[in-house]
Amino acid sequence: MRYQLYYWSGIQGRGEFVRLALEDAGADYRDVAREEGDQAMMPFLEGSASGVAPFAPPFLKAGPLLLAQTAGILQYLAPRLSLVPAAERTRLHAHQLQLTISDLVAEVHDTHHPLDANLYYEDQKEAAVLRARAFREQRTPKFLDYFEQRLDAGGGHALGRHSYVDLSLFQVMRGLSYAFPNAMRRRRRRWPRLLELAKRVEARPRLAAYLASPRRIAFNEDGIFRHYPELDDPR
Amino acid sequence: MRYQLYYWSGIQGRGEFVRLALEDAGADYRDVAREEGDQAMMPFLEGSASGVAPFAPPFLKAGPLLLAQTAGILQYLAPRLSLVPAAERTRLHAHQLQLTISDLVAEVHDTHHPLDANLYYEDQKEAAVLRARAFREQRTPKFLDYFEQRLDAGGGHALGRHSYVDLSLFQVMRGLSYAFPNAMRRRRRRWPRLLELAKRVEARPRLAAYLASPRRIAFNEDGIFRHYPELDDPR
Structure with missing residues (x-):
């Protein structure tokens, strides 16, 4: 196998952004912790394997290279998977957009864990209600308006043609709709290009096959996009 | 001028990581908003300038290129400023470490704004006390132990020789010591290599000149590293 991906076996989480790129490209890869269990990571x-230790999953092995950080892994993989145009400037902008997606994902995580990542959600629920409201009302529009403008400028694509950034935007839209269905339904007319992009990505043959397969883990309340009704808009 | 940096004129913030690289390298640059005011950004x-609009400052103009995201800017600049070794794998790892620093910086921000970035600190102080405690007791050791190990493996440097990652680690150590002086003093024996690195970076001639100049903005309570005694360990 050319690539070995390591990520928590029970959630989509940050690893899913890498999985989507590998799956869309039909890449030769193993999802190691799903086969062998999380202890394989x-x-x-712990730094006892060779290479620069990752701070956290996901990380990728590609021959002797061990590489961590979602956006960094995608930046490395994308040219090898034909998921980014060749021009250097376009690649820099692809990565800039992906880093902005990473920022959004970190903020989504903090909607359910605003105080302490090691505490249970139930023990920080009151704070989560406040943080999630700010996220739904201020941050979601700020991020999605921004990406909607990029799609407008790129003829429906983040970079003017299909790329890994489009795959990640699909995941963001599906994740936000899972976590905050009322908020997203209420504002659905605000982001027509993002909604259209998500449908288009989902219909790509390899992606459709992946999403229908047991390899696609369902969204759940251990992941980053979690559905807690009290964190969403009221119906 | 070869480079134009755009960042909020009143704080070190994320822009400081870019400033340190430009200053250490003696680069030909303008810090535009400090000269012309924040409205220059x-x-x-707003996307009315040419190029891919940034989501937020900092951003850099280099000829026709407009590039945003701190770690992405540094990844672009470092080879041009001789602040990263030439080997591709080392550059990938440099970026991986810088992205981990970005994650730390985002968590530092949230110690004083755990609920809503648009609310005053005073209106989320109770939540901030809890978030800051988790940050000091769990997250700071997790991040700094990780970087300490990297310095151990690299003979006192993140990448085995001076690089932009060392400059950023200097800033992290100074920032954490400003924000959480008691917590950092109490645990100072835990990270000898990081403390030594910070002293060494500070003594580099160009950096020392920069730090002593009015170009270096002082830490303050509008920035990312803020000192609020109630968010620190008790004395």
Whole structure:
């Protein structure tokens, strides 16, 4: 196998952005922790495996290279998977957009864990209600308006043609609609290009096959996009 | 001028990581908003300037290129400023470490704004006390132990020789010591290599000149590293 991806086996999480790129490209890869269990990641995280230890999953092995950080992994993979145009400037902008997606994902995580990532959600629910409201009302529009403008400028694509950034935007839209269905339904007319992009990505043959397969983990309340009704708009 | 940096004129913030690289390299640059005021950034943020609009400052203009996202800017600049080794794999790892620093910086921001970035600190102080405690007791050790190990493996440097990652680690150590002086003093024996690195970076001639100049903005309570005694360990 050319690529070995390591990520928590029970959630989509940040690893899913890498999985989508590998699946869309039909890449030769193994999703190691899903086959062998999460403990397969430990030698890398503890620094006892060779290479620069990752701070956290996901990380990718490609021959002798061990690489962590979602956006960094995608930046490395994309040219090899034909998922980004060749021009250097376009690649820089692709990565800029992907880093902005990473920022959004971190904020989504904090909607359910605003105080302490090691505490249960139930023990920080009151704070989560406040943080999630600010996220739905201020941050979601700020991020999605921004990406909607990029799609407008790119003829429906983030970069003017299909790329890994489009795959990640699909995941963001599906994740937000899972976590905040009322908020997203209420504002659906605001982001027509993002909604159209998500449908288009989902219909890509390899992606459609992946999404219908047991390889696609369902959204759940251990992941980053979690559905807690009290964190959404009222119906 | 070869480079134009755009960042909020009143704070170190994320822009400081870019400033340190430009200053250490003696680069030919302008810090535009400090000369012309923050409104100089608006045409870019509103998307009315040419190029891919940034989501937020900092952003850099280099000829026709307009590039945003701190870690992405540094990844672009570092080879041009001789602040990263030439080997591709080392550059990938440099970026991986810088992205981990970005994650830390985002968490530092949220210690004083755990609920809503648009609310005053005073209106989320109770939540901030809880978030800051988790940050000091769990997250700071997790991040700094990780970087300490990298310095151990690299003979006192993140990448085995001076690089932009060392400059950023200097800023992290100074920022954490400003924001959480008691917590950092109490744990100072835990990170000898990071403390030594910070002293070494500070003594680099160009950096020392920069830090002593009016170009270096002082840490303050509008920035990312803020000192609020109630968010620190008790004395």
